[in-house]
Amino acid sequence: MRTVQIAAVVVFCAGSVTSALADAYDPPVSYYAGATGSGATLKSQLAAAMSAGHVQRTYGDFRTSAAFHDADPNVAGRVWLVYNRGSVPSVWDSGLTWNREHVWPESRQPGSVNNSSTGNLGDPHALRPCNPSINTSRGNSPFGFASTTGGYGSQGSFYFPGDFDKGDIARSLFYSDTRWSSLGLSLVNSTPTGNQMGNLDSLIAWNYLDPPDDFERRRNHVIWGAEGNPFPTHNRNAYIDNPELVWSIYVDQMNDSSLYVGSSPSSDFSSTVTLLMDDSLVGDPVPSTEAILYKNGLDGTYYEVIPGPGAQSAQAGKFNAFPISSTSPDAAMLSVGFDASATAASGAKSVTITIDNRDITTGAGLGMAANDGDDTITLEMVVLDHANGSFDSPADLDTISIDFGTIAQGTGAAMIVFDVYNLPANDPAFVAALDIEADGVSGDADRLDTTLGSTTIQSQQSFVATLDDSVSGVFSATYTYQTYDDLTIPTSQPGTVLTIHLSGTVVPVLCTGDVTGDQIVNVDDLNAVLSAWGMNVGMGSPIDLANNDGFVDVDDLNVVLGNWGTDCN
Numbered sequence: 001m002r003t004v005q006i007a008a009v010v011v012f013c014a015g016s017v018t019s020a021l022a023d024a025y026d027p028p029v030s031y032y033a034g035a036t037g038s039g040a041t042l043k044s045q046l047a048a049a050m051s052a053g054h055v056q057r058t059y060g061d062f063r064t065s066a067a068f069h070d071a072d073p074n075v076a077g078r079v080w081l082v083y084n085r086g087s088v089p090s091v092w093d094s095g096l097t098w099n100r101e102h103v104w105p106e107s108r109q110p111g112s113v114n115n116s117s118t119g120n121l122g123d124p125h126a127l128r129p130c131n132p133s134i135n136t137s138r139g140n141s142p143f144g145f146a147s148t149t150g151g152y153g154s155q156g157s158f159y160f161p162g163d164f165d166k167g168d169i170a171r172s173l174f175y176s177d178t179r180w181s182s183l184g185l186s187l188v189n190s191t192p193t194g195n196q197m198g199n200l201d202s203l204i205a206w207n208y209l210d211p212p213d214d215f216e217r218r219r220n221h222v223i224w225g226a227e228g229n230p231f232p233t234h235n236r237n238a239y240i241d242n243p244e245l246v247w248s249i250y251v252d253q254m255n256d257s258s259l260y261v262g263s264s265p266s267s268d269f270s271s272t273v274t275l276l277m278d279d280s281l282v283g284d285p286v287p288s289t290e291a292i293l294y295k296n297g298l299d300g301t302y303y304e305v306i307p308g309p310g311a312q313s314a315q316a317g318k319f320n321a322f323p324i325s326s327t328s329p330d331a332a333m334l335s336v337g338f339d340a341s342a343t344a345a346s347g348a349k350s351v352t353i354t355i356d357n358r359d360i361t362t363g364a365g366l367g368m369a370a371n372d373g374d375d376t377i378t379l380e381m382v383v384l385d386h387a388n389g390s391f392d393s394p395a396d397l398d399t400i401s402i403d404f405g406t407i408a409q410g411t412g413a414a415m416i417v418f419d420v421y422n423l424p425a426n427d428p429a430f431v432a433a434l435d436i437e438a439d440g441v442s443g444d445a446d447r448l449d450t451t452l453g454s455t456t457i458q459s460q461q462s463f464v465a466t467l468d469d470s471v472s473g474v475f476s477a478t479y480t481y482q483t484y485d486d487l488t489i490p491t492s493q494p495g496t497v498l499t500i501h502l503s504g505t506v507v508p509v510l511c512t513g514d515v516t517g518d519q520i521v522n523v524d525d526l527n528a529v530l531s532a533w534g535m536n537v538g539m540g541s542p543i544d545l546a547n548n549d550g551f552v553d554v555d556d557l558n559v560v561l562g563n564w565g566t567d568c569n
């Protein structure tokens with residue numbers, strides 16, 4: 001995905017301004033500046049970079065320095081051992097607890113080792129703390145086979161370092177073969193003799209099966225001189241910093257890998273895919289999803305995942321690899337998402353993640369290795385403000401009282417319209433719908449009711465409150481409604497409770513002349529008037545039918561007689 005070979009790779013590895021993902025274990029900016037070739041030329045340039053300023057350390061120094069560069073990342077004062085990843089006290093006790101394993105066996109190097117030995121015999125890049133019995137059982141066996149998995153142990157005349165360390169071992173041997181080639185060290189595929197080591201095909205395969213992890217990268221950085229190492233070498237293992245260079249140096253210039261996302265890559269195998277994520281609410285946890293990255297071709301390759309502004313990925317960085325494979329295409333899952341700022345405010349959000357094929361070879365042609373166009377994953381999402389129910393707008397009103405006053409019985413139910421609003425916190429286009437669920441009712445719910453029930457409101461909706469006129473009396477009822485953010489959003493939360501208080505009075509309609517209240521004007525009403533004739537019954541009395549003067553007299557009698565026989569039922 002670069003139009004030049006190693007130059008651009010080196011710039012990325014060196015952590016220059018073009019690298020989006022520099023971290024604490026990256027080399028100095030200019031460390032590999034002179035490595036611009038390919039194949040054997042590149043190997044010589046890396047040897048020069050790893051030799052310049054190299055302070056050689058002794059085999060004896062490793063007894064102290066291991067406590068720094070092989071430190072157990074989880075337990076202070078302990079070191080991790082090679083092959084079994086055992087954790088033991090770091091203090092040197094003359095080799096009883098751990099001893100010094102030559103990854104490139106001492107017997108396959110010129111000379112013999114003592115505590116004053118330098119060169120590859122004393123180089124911490126070529127040494128590892130090891131359990132003494134495991135060290136003995138490994139002996140001077142070469143490493144193999146490519147397809148072996150699981151734990152460490154002998155494989156006939158070869159030795160398998162275990163899944164945790166097979167890539168680390170491969171890159172240590174690449175380092176020794178490059179930095180110390182002047183000593184006659186070399187890697188071969190056949191059974192090694194003399195100062196040879198192997199099996200090269202297995203080491204190449206392991207480089208892609210087991211990319212550098214944080215332990216290996218930190219180890220390289222501390223050996224170089226970070227974190228207070230008292231025996232800094234001021235040189236680095238180029239194959240840990242740049243594991244993608246292995247193909248060009250140890251295989252050929254025709255890596256056939258092509259990476260793509262989606263289903264329709266272009267001629268240079270650049271590709272794009274857009275993933276639509278579920279709506280989120282302001283303040284929600286940052287969402288993520290998975291994208292599939294495909295590889296065409298059988299060769300192994302490293303790739304870099306570069307999150308753009310506002311994006312993140314669990315695979316961010318350049319230490320991701322597809323192994324050498326026997327079938328094509330191959331696929332890997334990438335965890336991608338928005339960063340922590342995405343849900344801080346509402347709005348439409350979009351971020352991109354770029355995939356870069358880091359192999360530097362160009363011989364395979366268009367769309368492969370260094371000629372493989374970048375791939376882009378676009379994530380889109382809408383972040384919504386929380387819903388906010390209210391009986392008013394723009395004021396935030398959670399409780400209302402509706403009084404119907406007094407209505408006459410039998411004249412038809414009373415109705416009053418009221419509104420419910422979903423108040424936006426910011427942009428009305430980015431607020432979650434308001435889901436309303438009936439929560440409870442108390443009082444005269446058989447007489448007072450509303451049309452508001454379980455419903456969804458985007459902005460505003462009108463409803464009706466009613467008072468039943470069929471029965472007389474004084475009535476009141478209270479309705480409560482629980483509101484929620486749009487319930488189709490997985491992170492929906494309950495909001496405010498809306499409360500409606502209803503009240504009203506229904507009075508009976510009396511027949512004119514009906515003194516007794518039985519809804520019929522008859523002799524009973526006449527007798528009631530005559531019985532009270534001439535009396536002062538007080539104003540407002542049912543028997544004072546005529547003029548509300550408080551006296552029962554002929555005027556009241558005339559009202560009864562004038563409506564004689566009326567039936568109001």
